[in-house]
Amino acid sequence: MYTVATGHAYQSTLYTWVGGEAVPYELTFGILLDQLSTLMLVIVSLISFLVHVFSLGYMNDEDEGGLARYYAELGLFSASMLGFVFADNLLMAFMFFELVGLCSYLLIGFWFREAGPPSAAKKAFLVTRFGDYFFLIGVVAVFATFGTAAFGGPGVEESFPHLAELALDGEASVNTFGFAPSTWFTIVGLLVLGGVMGKSAQFPFHTWLPDAMEGPTPVSALIHAATMVAAGVYLVARMYGFYALSPTALGVIAFVGGFTALFAATMGVVKREIKQVLAYSTISQYGYIMLALGGGGYVAGVFHLTTHAVFKALLFLGAGSVIIAMHHNENMWDMGGLKDEMPVTYYAFLSGSLALAGIVPFSGFWSKDEVLFETLIHGLGDSPLLLGAYAMGLLAVFFTGFYTFRMVLLTFHGEPRSDTARDPHGVRWNVKVPLVVLGTLAAVVGVINLTPVHTLVPAVPEFLHDWLFHGPEGLNGEHYEELLHDFAGYTKGYPLGETLTMLASAAVSLGLALAGAGLAVALYRGPEPVEHTDKLGALKTVLFNNYYQDEFQVWLAEGLTARVAGAADTVDVSGIDGVVNFVSSLSLFTGDRLRRVQTGIVSNYAALLTLGLTILLVAFGVMQGWFL
Amino acid sequence: MAVPVQYYLVLSAFVFCVGLFGVLTRRNALLFLMSVELMLNAANINFVAFSYYHGNLTGQVFSLFTMALAAAEVAVGIGIILVLYRNFADVDVTTATTLRW
Numbered sequence: 001m002y003t004v005a006t007g008h009a010y011q012s013t014l015y016t017w018v019g020g021e022a023v024p025y026e027l028t029f030g031i032l033l034d035q036l037s038t039l040m041l042v043i044v045s046l047i048s049f050l051v052h053v054f055s056l057g058y059m060n061d062e063d064e065g066g067l068a069r070y071y072a073e074l075g076l077f078s079a080s081m082l083g084f085v086f087a088d089n090l091l092m093a094f095m096f097f098e099l100v101g102l103c104s105y106l107l108i109g110f111w112f113r114e115a116g117p118p119s120a121a122k123k124a125f126l127v128t129r130f131g132d133y134f135f136l137i138g139v140v141a142v143f144a145t146f147g148t149a150a151f152g153g154p155g156v157e158e159s160f161p162h163l164a165e166l167a168l169d170g171e172a173s174v175n176t177f178g179f180a181p182s183t184w185f186t187i188v189g190l191l192v193l194g195g196v197m198g199k200s201a202q203f204p205f206h207t208w209l210p211d212a213m214e215g216p217t218p219v220s221a222l223i224h225a226a227t228m229v230a231a232g233v234y235l236v237a238r239m240y241g242f243y244a245l246s247p248t249a250l251g252v253i254a255f256v257g258g259f260t261a262l263f264a265a266t267m268g269v270v271k272r273e274i275k276q277v278l279a280y281s282t283i284s285q286y287g288y289i290m291l292a293l294g295g296g297g298y299v300a301g302v303f304h305l306t307t308h309a310v311f312k313a314l315l316f317l318g319a320g321s322v323i324i325a326m327h328h329n330e331n332m333w334d335m336g337g338l339k340d341e342m343p344v345t346y347y348a349f350l351s352g353s354l355a356l357a358g359i360v361p362f363s364g365f366w367s368k369d370e371v372l373f374e375t376l377i378h379g380l381g382d383s384p385l386l387l388g389a390y391a392m393g394l395l396a397v398f399f400t401g402f403y404t405f406r407m408v409l410l411t412f413h414g415e416p417r418s419d420t421a422r423d424p425h426g427v428r429w430n431v432k433v434p435l436v437v438l439g440t441l442a443a444v445v446g447v448i449n450l451t452p453v454h455t456l457v458p459a460v461p462e463f464l465h466d467w468l469f470h471g472p473e474g475l476n477g478e479h480y481e482e483l484l485h486d487f488a489g490y491t492k493g494y495p496l497g498e499t500l501t502m503l504a505s506a507a508v509s510l511g512l513a514l515a516g517a518g519l520a521v522a523l524y525r526g527p528e529p530v531e532h533t534d535k536l537g538a539l540k541t542v543l544f545n546n547y548y549q550d551e552f553q554v555w556l557a558e559g560l561t562a563r564v565a566g567a568a569d570t571v572d573v574s575g576i577d578g579v580v581n582f583v584s585s586l587s588l589f590t591g592d593r594l595r596r597v598q599t600g601i602v603s604n605y606a607a608l609l610t611l612g613l614t615i616l617l618v619a620f621g622v623m624q625g626w627f628l
Numbered sequence: 629m630a631v632p633v634q635y636y637l638v639l640s641a642f643v644f645c646v647g648l649f650g651v652l653t654r655r656n657a658l659l660f661l662m663s664v665e666l667m668l669n670a671a672n673i674n675f676v677a678f679s680y681y682h683g684n685l686t687g688q689v690f691s692l693f694t695m696a697l698a699a700a701e702v703a704v705g706i707g708i709i710l711v712l713y714r715n716f717a718d719v720d721v722t723t724a725t726t727l728r729w
Contacts, residue, residue: 309635598727598728599725600724600725600727600729601650601721601722601725602660602721602722602724603652603653603655603722605723606652606713607652610648610651610652
């Protein structure tokens with residue numbers, strides 16, 4: 001810890017499980033502790049601890065069965081996630097990545113006797129596995145190209161991002177399979193990105209996350225909001241030195257992120273269940289992190305990752321508290337008026353909501369603003385394509401503000417709309433303590449990176465920025481910025497001057513967030529709010545059905561893949577098997593006919609013998625010319 | 629007054645054909661065996677005739693071997709016919725067809 005805090009890093013290889021003279025590379029387990037991974041360790045451990053405490057209230061006090069299984073799986077999840085963060089090479093990261101996915105499957109399907117959870121668990125598993133398939137190919141490609149998959153760090157001789165950098169400079173040669181190095185690195189980067197998009201629920205692999213809400217709410221908070229989905233974007237940040245070399249990969253990341261942010265936010269607007277709204281906001285927020293990383297804002301991405309982990313865990317735990325109170329009814333239209341009944345939950349939830357919507361001075365404002373600002377200035381520099389991604393991200397701010405406050409107003413304000421809401425179930429200390437801790441953090445965690453304030457008043461420190469910029473050689477933000485500038489061609493453009501551009505960007509995003517929140521307040525305030533979604537007409541149906549993404553994927557599986565498989569099956573059965581069967585039936589048929597020669601009657605054999613002899617004699621005679 | 633060798637050959641061919649006719653037409657296993665004996669003896673006649681014609685005793689000696697062989701063959705054949713009779717209560721060769729497919 002001390003080593004990392006003083007700007008160094010710790011790396012050590014613990015175990016070599018494939019290696020030696022005969023193989024060209026070594027497969028190892030090792031740990032890498034640098035500024036990024038220690039930050040992530042703090043996040044994961046903190047959220048995980050609070051979720052365990054919360055689980056005491058959500059699971060134990062509710063007399064759920066299978067508690068031993070629940071806590072074992074939760075513990076396995078925390079262990080795999082920490083292992084993933086510790087990993088010092090891509091293969092080890094991949095293994096723990098898969099373990100995390102397994103835990104997600106187990107925990108989503110925790111109530112496996114009901115109809116929904118097992119199906120949702122399978123869906124989550126299959127969708128993320130589809131992405132991980134590309135990731136695995138990417139890992140193999142990295143090994144084949146560089147002969148090592150180490151991320152870097154002081155104890156490593158050669159790391160693959162560094163080798164890639166040298167190869168692009170022409171100072172080292174790697175096996176690029178006949179492609180130009182830059183093309184090949186882009187391909188490898190995009191392959192790994194497949195796993196990232198699956199795990200971080202980016203379009204088009206986002207469909208599993210809303211369904212994953214079938215699991216227990218603390219699980220949703222831990223896995224599907226704060227940590228596991230963070231594994232995807234963390235991986236991008238971890239190997240940022242590699243992505244920064246490829247402008248194409250960065251562009252794809254930025255566009256996927258920006259699009260997902262907007263796309264998911266629009267779906268969150270119409271949902272009725274509190275957890276569904278949060279699920280879509282999670283997808284949307286991870287879109288922002290991807291946007292930041294793709295847009296060249298390494299620090300911004302990590303910053304948003306941090307703040308989002310805090311406020312989204314808070315919101316989910318708040319929702320969990322509400323769900324306990326509502327006797328496991330999640331429909332927001334049955335709630336209302338919970339503000340007076342559960343003040344602790346309300347104020348904590350409000351803090352998280354303000355952070356999510358990006359209202360100053362809550363943490364979400366600082367991070368989201370920096371995300372958008374970084375993308376904007378790089379877009380205004382030499383990469384105008386980023387402006388498209390920026391526009392989508394900006395528009396999503398409005399929707400975020402809207403659905404967040406719609407959720408708050410429907411849940412906590414107005415008159416109770418059902419009997420359970422009138423007399424909610426109380427919650428105990430083990431629910432309240434995590435909410436209070438996270439609620440406070442959600443409000444203040446932004447101070448770790450007050451970049452806008454730092455620009456205006458240099459005396460205000462920007463801790464996270466300094467922290468990430470003073471990492472070990474090749475793994476720090478400063479190095480990444482050089483790479484972005486040299487290889488990806490990202491330059492910063494300030495049309496209004498640095499300070500003014502920053503203030504303008506902040507003002508626009510804050511204005512949009514306030515406008516969204518204001519619209520929600522205008523539509524849903526008062527004691528008896530009414531549903532306004534019907535006014536959207538056909539659009540509402542489309543949004544309610546999640547743009548028919550599920551149907552599209554089912555069609556892809558049943559309509560397309562199953563038909564192609566059916567056609568292939570027909571060819572196999574009638575064509576290939578047909579030839580084999582024809583040959584065998586031909587033998588069977590001729591054998592059956594031929595065996596009738598064997599009558600078993602001795603006289604016939606004798607006759608045949610005589611006949612044969614005669615024919616032979618005649619034949620010999622004709623050939624020898626006896627009869628001429 | 630020597631009998632020309634062609635006469636022996638004609639006799640031999642005649643005896644052989646009688647044997648062959650018996651094998652092809654009879655159904656009684658015993659007659660079968662007798663017909664086979666006729667065919668063997670036709671061959672013996674040939675041996676002896678050619679032996680005399682060439683003034684070489686090998687053929688006559690060979691016919692003695694053939695007769696010994698024929699005796700052994702008849703012994704085996706009669707044994708088979710006995711078993712045949714026990715199993716099928718008949719010595720008709722066309723009834724014993726169960727050893728085929």
